[in-house]
Amino acid sequence: MILNKPLITQCKHCGEIIEIDTDLECVFSQERSMGVESQYEGVIDDVCPNCSNKISISIDVWEYPVGAIETYSIDTNGIELIESPDFICEDFY
Numbered sequence: 001m002i003l004n005k006p007l008i009t010q011c012k013h014c015g016e017i018i019e020i021d022t023d024l025e026c027v028f029s030q031e032r033s034m035g036v037e038s039q040y041e042g043v044i045d046d047v048c049p050n051c052s053n054k055i056s057i058s059i060d061v062w063e064y065p066v067g068a069i070e071t072y073s074i075d076t077n078g079i080e081l082i083e084s085p086d087f088i089c090e091d092f093y
């Protein structure tokens with residue numbers, strides 16, 4: 001699982017647009033009726049390059065069946081996500 005393009009976020013403190021790119025690691029998988037279900041996680045802790053406001057983002061993606069995004073959740077702190085994320089199930093290609 002990878003991000004097709006960086007996440008576009010905005011600093012809640014100064015309004016700076018911050019692009020965040022991260023790898024998503026498989027943290028869990030299990031066999032289900034239609035194949036393997038996998039959970040991927042990415043966590044970023046950083047500061048705003050403009051105002052040094054602390055920012056963090058935590059991404060949780062479930063892939064099931066293989067090659068399909070089942071669901072995802074994104075928690076942010078100090079920043080706001082201003083564009084929908086675009087995930088790619090890289091094993092699929």
Ligand SMILES: [Zn+2]
Pocket residue numbers: 011012013014015016048049050051052053
């Ligand atoms: Zn800022």
